């Protein structure tokens with residue numbers, strides 16, 4: 001059983017069928033540089049505890065550097081007989097520095113604490129990439145909002161016209177959930193970067209007097225795991241990141257759905273840039289919002305990755321079980337999916353042309369100023385229950401007459417209620433309606449301007 005990580009108690013090597021099932025190099029090979037960094041740190045811990053001479057340690061560092069260089073050059077490939085990245089790199093190190101020196105490195109560590117550490121380190125790095133891409137999308141939304149600070153659109157609830165709002169206000173409503181996702185990613189990183197499991201061994205820790213804190217700081221962690229069983233068995237950090245990534249996907253999908261609907265002929269609120277939309281192989285006139293549709297679809301995939309991970313973890317006994325090898329592909333896929341989706345989605349958002357005339361035309365339709373009538377009556381001293389009834393009666397009268405609220409004559413208004421004096425007309429414009437919603441968080445232009453500054457401040461660190 002030459003070259004394997006075990007053998008002593010085995011009379012024969014693994015069957016080819018077992019090797020095919022067991023192998024993970026096709027997805028964990030991307031952790032190679034992290035494994036090598038872990039080995040550098042572990043060699044230092046072994047040397048500090050007296051298990052490597054200065055010369056042996058230097059030779060191990062040299063060998064690891066050679067492997068890292070070969071990996072970077074694309075020359076390092078796993079053999080079909082290598083089970084995983086850890087085993088393959090040990091084999092390659094032994095080939096480089098010989099078994100007398102290389103064979104010392106595995107003391108006091110296990111693939112269980114190795115993978116738990118490297119996986120964290122890899123995800124920490126990629127979470128930073130995702131954070132930057134999410135911040136870019138927030139920035140694109142904020143820039144679009146800034147350019148449309150006075151455009152008014154129909155605000156909807158239940159997809160029905162509700163009240164007029166600023167387009168900028170609506171766009172920023174898509175940006176804030178992403179700002180909270182950035183916050184979630186920061187929070188996740190704070191927790192994960194304080195929790196290096198290297199030194200946990202297989203599950204019980206090491207008897208060799210190695211210093212897990214030394215390894216942790218060498219690898220850029222701020223601390224090491226308090227419990228070696230937890231260090232090797234816990235994967236909540238994977239599920240948590242998969243959740244945040246799924247949430248990013250869901251947040252993006254809600255905007256994607258709106259862009260898709262807005263780009264229909266019926267809505268005609270936006271025009272997609274040619275470089276960020278697609279055509280049809282048969283219908284020459286077509287222009288399709290494929291990026292938005294793919295974003296909608298990818299959200300399902302991101303949710304699936306999270307669900308799969310949670311299913312793998314559910315009821316799994318402590319400590320390490322081989323089931324845990326199934327923890328990597330879903331979250332790798334989530335990271336990869338967002339790293340490809342977000343740049344395309346941001347490009348689409350940044351290049352959207354808004355048809356603000358069309359939006360403004362639709363904004364007052366559907367009696368979207370009825371609430372303004374009711375609130376004007378309240379300011380005139382009418383109890384809201386009565387005001388609501390009266391504004392509703394105005395809407396009913398308009399429906400009978402086939403007109404809109406501003407079209408009601410003074411007499412028609414007065415016949416509904418003496419409270420409805422001609423002064424009510426002051427609120428029967430979308431501009432007046434929007435400007436009147438001037439409390440914090442409201443859609444008045446002054447407030448949206450402030451909101452934009454608040455949003456920019458909230459994302460300035462990213």
Ligand code: ARG
Pocket residue numbers: 024028084111112115320322324325326
């Ligand atoms: N390839 C394994 C994983 O990804 C490494 C962990 C340890 N393997 C083991 N048989 N103890 O989970």
